[in-house]
């Protein structure tokens with residue numbers, strides 16, 4: 001018998017969230033976080049109600065990409081995420097104070113589930129989840145608990161990355177996790193799912209207005225339009 005009340009609490013917490021998009025990619029450093037953060041900003045600018053949740057315990061970075069400093073959730077019947085640039089923003093960094101968190105395996109899973117269970121997102125059009133690299137218990141739990149979450153799989157143009165991508169897509173199929181689409185980041189040339197390598201991206205990090213003006217953001221926006229997200 002399952003006596004853990006949190007799955008039903010999470011269902012309740014996410015009941016007014018229309019779509020959950022989990023930005024995944026099994027390789028590290030391929031642009032999951034810049035994709036998740038920029039997607040949240042793009043959607044907020046379009047007037048959608050947006051939440052962004054950085055779930056990467058080992059390397060939370062959305063707060064740096066967004067330049068969100070000095071934020072903390074309000075405790076009010078759970079945790080109410082602070083709003084930054086029109087985005088309700090939650091990050092595991094709020095709880096780790098920027099120190100590396102020595103959580104492992106089941107602990108990470110537990111902490112993520114706990115945070116999903118206590119965060120008050122309210123009404124949202126989209127909740128964007130920035131997932132940690134790889135596929136571990138924690139990542140699988142998130143997909144299991146955030147029912148109806150769709151995967152946006154980030155990859156890069158490399159034979160090795162594509163091999164990993166193919167394996168991840170097979171697993172999602174087996175687990176019946178819906179895949180919204182694929183973003184081929186750091187592409188050399190334009191294409192229907194390509195986001196080109198943008199030498200100006202690094203300088204725009206930490207500045208949302210500048211980030212939205214990058215070629216990276218306009219490429220991502222075009223891919224999202226093709227996927228009927230924007």
Ligand SMILES: Nc1ncnc2c1ncn2[C@@H]1O[C@H](COP(=O)(O)OP(=O)(O)OP(=O)(O)O)[C@@H](O)[C@H]1O
Nearest residue numbers: 028029030031032033034059133186196197198201
């Ligand atoms: N299209 C791009 N053009 C130029 N630089 C990029 C591009 N995409 C990502 N980067 C840079 O690559 C680095 C890694 O990106 P990011 O942190 O988003 O990757 P990640 O997949 O989230 O990494 P991790 O696995 O550590 O969570 C960042 O410095 C980012 O600015």
Ligand SMILES: [Mg+2]
Nearest residue numbers: 032033056061
């Ligand atoms: Mg990341």
